Amino acid sequence: MSAIVGLGGWGAGVPCRAPADGREGVRGESVEDLEDLDAKEAVAKLKGEFATVNPLDELTRGQLDFPGPIAQAFYFDDGDIVAIQGPVGSGKTTTNMKSRLRRAIMMPRSTIDGVRRYKVLFVRETYRQLWSGTIPSYLETFPKDLGEWAGGRGDPVTHKIRFEDDHGVIEFAAEFMAFGDNIMASLKGTEFTDLDLEEADTVPVETLSIGMGRIDRYPARRHFKGLPRHLQSYGQVVCVFNAPDEDDWTYTTFHDEQKRKRMVADMTAAMQLEEEAAARAEGREPQPVRPIKVNFYNQPGYGEPGCENLHNLGPGFYPRQITGNKLAGKSDVTAKLVYNKVTYLRVGDPVFAEQFNRRIHVSDGPIPWEPSLPLMIGLDQGFKGAAVIAQMHGFYRWRILAELHFPKRRLMAVKFGQLLRDLIDERFPGARIEAGWGDMAGEHGASQAADENHTWNMLVGRAAGFNIRPQRIGTNRLQPRLEAVRAALEAELDGGEPGLLIDPHGCPILIRGFEARYVWTEEVNKTGDKRKVPDKSFTEANVHDGLQYLLLSQHRGDGLSPYAAHADDKRPGRQSRGNMGHNGGPPIGAQGGGLQTGWDVLNPYGRGM
Numbered sequence: 353m354s355a356i357v358g359l360g361g362w363g364a365g366v367p368c369r370a371p372a373d374g375r376e377g378v379r380g381e382s383v384e385d386l387e388d389l390d391a392k393e394a395v396a397k398l399k400g401e402f403a404t405v406n407p408l409d410e411l412t413r414g415q416l417d418f419p420g421p422i423a424q425a426f427y428f429d430d431g432d433i434v435a436i437q438g439p440v441g442s443g444k445t446t447t448n449m450k451s452r453l454r455r456a457i458m459m460p461r462s463t464i465d466g467v468r469r470y471k472v473l474f475v476r477e478t479y480r481q482l483w484s485g486t487i488p489s490y491l492e493t494f495p496k497d498l499g500e501w502a503g504g505r506g507d508p509v510t511h512k513i514r515f516e517d518d519h520g521v522i523e524f525a526a527e528f529m530a531f532g533d534n535i536m537a538s539l540k541g542t543e544f545t546d547l548d549l550e551e552a553d554t555v556p557v558e559t560l561s562i563g564m565g566r567i568d569r570y571p572a573r574r575h576f577k578g579l580p581r582h583l584q585s586y587g588q589v590v591c592v593f594n595a596p597d598e599d600d601w602t603y604t605t606f607h608d609e610q611k612r613k614r615m616v617a618d619m620t621a622a623m624q625l626e627e628e629a630a631a632r633a634e635g636r637e638p639q640p641v642r643p644i645k646v647n648f649y650n651q652p653g654y655g656e657p658g659c660e661n662l663h664n665l666g667p668g669f670y671p672r673q674i675t676g677n678k679l680a681g682k683s684d685v686t687a688k689l690v691y692n693k694v695t696y697l698r699v700g701d702p703v704f705a706e707q708f709n710r711r712i713h714v715s716d717g718p719i720p721w722e723p724s725l726p727l728m729i730g731l732d733q734g735f736k737g738a739a740v741i742a743q744m745h746g747f748y749r750w751r752i753l754a755e756l757h758f759p760k761r762r763l764m765a766v767k768f769g770q771l772l773r774d775l776i777d778e779r780f781p782g783a784r785i786e787a788g789w790g791d792m793a794g795e796h797g798a799s800q801a802a803d804e805n806h807t808w809n810m811l812v813g814r815a816a817g818f819n820i821r822p823q824r825i826g827t828n829r830l831q832p833r834l835e836a837v838r839a840a841l842e843a844e845l846d847g848g849e850p851g852l853l854i855d856p857h858g859c860p861i862l863i864r865g866f867e868a869r870y871v872w873t874e875e876v877n878k879t880g881d882k883r884k885v886p887d888k889s890f891t892e893a894n895v896h897d898g899l900q901y902l903l904l905s906q907h908r909g910d911g912l913s914p915y916a917a918h919a920d921d922k923r924p925g926r927q928s929r930g931n932m933g934h935n936g937g938p939p940i941g942a943q944g945g946g947l948q949t950g951w952d953v954l955n956p957y958g959r960g961m
Contacts, residue, residue: 386483391504391511394483395496402491406498407453408515416450419443420660422651427451430458431645432619433560435552435591435606438651439692441669443661445550448592449493455546456524457517460583462575469571471525473544475559476551479506479530486550487528494526531555535562543569545587552591557601563589564619582642595653595688597696599860606648607694619644653692684868696864700871703834703886703896707841708866712850719751719855726786727753727776730902731820733791733808735762738894739772740862740902741780748906748914749849750840752899754779754858759891765808769815776816779858788813788820789905791897792828823901825908830885832907833900839913840903851915852903862899865892 386394410416418424419442426436427447438444456470474490476482487509499513508529515522531538535558547563549555568587576584596602604611623641631638652658654670670690677686687693702708721727725743732738738757742750756768756775763771776783790809813820825832843851854863873887886893906914 383480383484387479387506389504391501391509394504394509395487395491395501398483398488398491398496400488400491402488403493403495406495407450407493411450411453411457417664419447419664420651420658422649422658423447423660426649427454429647429649430455430588431647432587433564433589433591433644433646434649435593435602435647436649436651437593437595437602437606437692438660439653439670440594440673440689441661441665442651442659442692443664444592444651445489446493448548448550448590449490451590452526452546452548453493453524455586455588456522457515459522459545459586460576460579461520462571463578464575466520468520468522469575470523470546471527471544471570472546472548473542474526474528474548474550475531475539475555475563476528477530477532477555481551481554482509482528482530489550490526490528499524531559535559539563539566542566545570547587547589549589549591549593551593553593553596553600553602557605560589560591560601560605581639585642595692595694597864598694599864603694612646612648616644616646651692654690656691696868698868698871699890700873700887702866702868703870703872704837704841704866707838710863710867713841713852713866714854714856714863716856718857719753719853721751721753721780721783723782726784727780728786728902728905729772729788729818729820730823730898730900730905731788731790731809731812732894732897732901733765733812734894735764736891736894737763737765737768737808737812738898739768739788740859740895740898741776742902744906746846746849748840748843748851749846750852750903752852752854752859752862754855755860755862755895755898757861757891757895759861765811766815769812772812772816785818787905788816788818789823789901790820791901792822792824821905823904825904833897833904834886836903836907836913837896837900839907839915843915859895861892861895865890865896870896 386397389397416427418427422438423436423443424447426434426444427450436444436448452470452472456468459468459470461468474482474486476486490511494511494513499511501509501511503509508527510528511526513524515524527544529538529542535556539559539562544566545568547559547567549559549563552560567589568585573584591602591606593602605615606612620641620643623644624638627641628638651660673690674686677683677690682698684695684698687695688697722743722745725745728742728744730740730742736757736759739755740752741754741756742752744750754775756772758771776785788809790812809820809822837852840851856863869890869892871887871890872884873889874882875885876882886896908914908917
């Protein structure tokens with residue numbers, strides 16, 4: 353038995369049959385053309401440097417070339433859910449493909465005929481994705497003609513290989529299926545051993561949740577009858593992906609250790625209930641189930657110690673990508689695909705690209721709220737309402753603590769206010785709220801309300817328990833709102849704290865907007881003139897509007913920021929900017945002007961009206 357197969361493996365093997373007709377299969381057809389062919393024809397036409405050597409030979413001779421120790425540990429992992437994240441070129445996909453063969457060899461032998469049967473299902477959203485990415489990746493490990501191809505013409509494709517070793521026959525099957533718009537309907541009735549999610553961050557989380565209920569259904573249970581209980585379950589969901597967005601399910605599932613632990617506990621408890629029900633039906637005592645295992649492997653990015661698979665890459669592999677992305681202004685692509693950093697892919701040019709710096713403006717951890725200080729809240733009205741909750745420390749040091757926004761829900765004003773109240777009660781119990789500042793449009797009649805005489809601001813404020821004022825500074829023009837945010841971002845550090853500091857856990861949508869999705873677009877007016885404005889088609893714009901109304905609340909009526917109004921110009925011969933007249937003239941106080949107590953508030957400057 354080879355050590356490469358793994359503990360409990362069945363040993364070396366050779367193909368029973370490996371037909372070959374010498375076709376190279378490079379014809380130049382497009383991916384769309386391949387979807388209209390049957391599997392054998394389509395595979396023959398695929399381009400690529402595909403495998404020509406039986407992978408079983410490499411596996412059983414103990415000559416596997418592992419990219420590195422993390423990929424190697426992933427290769428041998430037989431957990432129920434196993435995931436690996438790494439940069440492009442890290443060898444994770446090839447390692448995963450080879451591990452499917454290892455698992456096939458280690459399958460328990462059938463108690464009926466002694467054959468080890470294994471099927472892995474590769475799923476993507478479309479057949480185009482399968483033919484352009486997944487199937488070519490598979491063929492880099494498994495030669496085209498090692499087995500028989502069936503299916504195609506817009507339907508699932510299957511590759512069946514039959515091996516034989518000292519312990520008998522192994523039947524290996526790989527099936528490729530697109531789930532389209534209905535994951536449940538697509539997976540219903542399918543039977544397989546393992547579910548493989550290549551580029552897992554591009555598929556919905558339902559593929560994992562539904563897939564967990566479909567693994568370990570092949571072969572049929574009768575083939576395991578009489579075997580010890582621990583050999584009667586052999587299914588796995590494997591996830592392979594590059595660095596995901598922070599709001600993607602692969603990030604929240606695998607990077608959040610506490611969530612993984614809760615998931616493991618819930619699934620183990622569900623399996624125990626299933627065992628107890630089966631035991632009652634069979635008239636026996638229930639047995640403790642094996643705890644579910646969910647394991648995550650994260651490879652180092654380029655330039656980090658332990659970066660894997662460099663020995664199989666050319667010396668310019670990563671530098672060329674970095675240079676190309678830099679020229680194209682795609683630093684976010686470099687971060688994800690080269691450095692393996694979790695970030696957001698940009699959908700355009702971020703509005704605050706020059707002012708926002710994650711290292712400065714996003715806290716390393718949760719920001720504690722100060723009970724002695726009031727909460728201040730900015731809101732954007734509408735069915736996709738948003739709220740930004742903050743406190744102000746020191747000299748206009750904004751600490752953005754939380755956000756409330758539901759991108760996939762359309763909420764009435766009262767419901768949004770109730771949810772805002774719940775968030776405040778949960779996160780900031782007993783907090784005093786100074787005020788809320790909302791969109792001036794929120795002062796219009798709220799036709800979505802039961803009482804159309806009430807405005808959105810009034811309904812939300814009443815449900816949430818505080819007053820919401822319409823933000824009138826700048827008369828809701830865009831420029832003053834953007835300048836309010838720029839001023840806070842560009843404010844000088846005060847005691848090491850920037851003008852704007854964001855809680856990374858409480859405000860993921862706001863941060864995503866700053867980094868990638870609150871972006872410029874072109875607007876054409878009635879005369880045909882173009883101007884750049886923020887793109888409101890992305891949901892992040894709602895949260896950013898709420899932030900703008902909040903920050904604008906502390907600006908002067910003429911729009912001057914508090915930082916500019918109080919900044920001292922210490923150059924010789926210069927006066928304090930905060931004590932300077934309009935356009936740099938003499939101080940207002942020197943002329944006896946200004947709004948003073950006792951003056952007629954309707955004629956504050958003593959001039960005829």
